[in-house]
Amino acid sequence: MHGGYGSMNILNGVNMTLYADEVGVIVGPNGAGKSTMLKAVFGLLNVNQGEILLNGQPIHNLPPNQLVERGMGFVPQEKNVFPSLTVKENLEMGAYLKPQNVKRMLEQVYDFFPPLVEKRHQPAGELSGGQRQMVAMGRALMAEPSLLLLDEPTAGLSPLYMNEIFDRVKKINAAGVGILMVEQNAKQALAIADKGFVLAAGQNRFTDTGAALLADPDVAKSFLGG
């Protein structure tokens, strides 16, 4: 797949395959096109060449609302909550296309993120970074996605929250949701990954299981800081 903003390609021939129920982790140096890759999958930028398939169906260049309907959820790295809406309202917006599911999914999301129950009537903008990340992931989960895209979910979080988020990701995956995430904390992320993709200069450099990538001395030397 080739793609980028306008006609400029940031991604130059990326190839990724992820099976349902798997955790895929994209790592790589700054500017490798990790976030761009995620945005391309979610239809936020032009795919100029190649294709993106979801369950065998081509989905590239479909608008986001149709992707949500097809079972894809996206959590951006920044600005991933509605700050003036309450936590509960944020979650409700996630199920905007499936209003009949709100009640059931709210319970499920509160189950994944118990700290949100207490805060449900508070504006999301008043929450701490880690809680906000929970709201953001919860919002995406409300639509019952089969694939959840996470853009650096632990960026800027304290180690305590970081572990908690990785923990939740595992739990969400165990509940049958496929995960594709971009992470800076490569070691921790690859440890929970079924599949890891090391991206550099808009191409995959290494693709393997998370454990194999962690064990690979070449990957360790060039991308994981030794």
Add this chain to the structure above:
Amino acid sequence: MNELVFFINNVVIAGSVTGSIYAIGAIGVTLIFSIMRFAHFAHADIMTFGAFMVLLLTTAFPAVGASIGVPTALIMLPLAMLLTAALAVGIDKAFYKPLRAHGVKPIVMVIGSLGVTLMLQGLIRLFSGTGGQSLYVDDRKEIFRLALPFEGVRAPIVITEPQIYLFVITLVAVVALHLFLNRSRLGKAMRAMSDNPELAQASGINTNTIVAVTWVIAGALAAIAGTLLSLDVTFKPDLSFFLLLPIFAAAIVGGVGHPYGAIAGGFVVGFAETLAVFNWNVLLRPFRDSLPTWLELPSNLAFVGTEYKIVVPFFILVAILVWRPTGLFKGKVI
């Protein structure tokens, strides 16, 4: 006591009337800003359009109201709201949507709305003429004089029928808007889009629908404001246009993009205006004997003359922009 009645008539009632109209107008302006991020200058003339629709309908069927006992104009208001909402959506489709599709800067949209306002004004003038016309075509404007049961009070509290309707309708509109924004799925989606349009889209919210809903609400509210203003005074094609500045002042005082702020801002500007032109001499007169003899009370003790009323919102606007650009409630900094 007579002085107090004078104060109630000229400040409390007059201020509430002006404040209500500014508030309803400012809600529309602020909603449009919060969804589309531009200052909609054509809002005042959309108000005029609403009032003009009421005038047309009332002239066409002047006797409808008499049978029920309310002014015909008021019965025609819901229909006019519908027509005005349709106009607002139509204007968006014809003028603003193509601009949005090109991804223009907000200032281009503002200038576009200036064009729309001139066009609307011309069109309305073409059909209505330039003179004033009463919206009370066949009905009589009731004026209520409430005498206070106190000894020595001669002056009654004066309130007119349209003013009572204005207060009631403002209250209903504000409560309805509150319920819509906080309880309904569409209202919450509107707030979500105002907060974060990209994330709203990523949640599957159809932003085109939200834009259309915003125009419907803004248009309907504009029709209410324009009609109630014209009921209180008379219909004139440029009546609402002169309210553009105070309405924007109200929206900015309250914090742009903040509907409750717009309501508060409307009343702040409305009351500031009435208090500024109020003749304070009247209130001071009873204490004349206890004032030092060298202090002669001038017969007109207003802060500004009525003819310079417009400087008040202008001053408030400048003051807010200089000292508190986010407004009373935290709005978006323009």
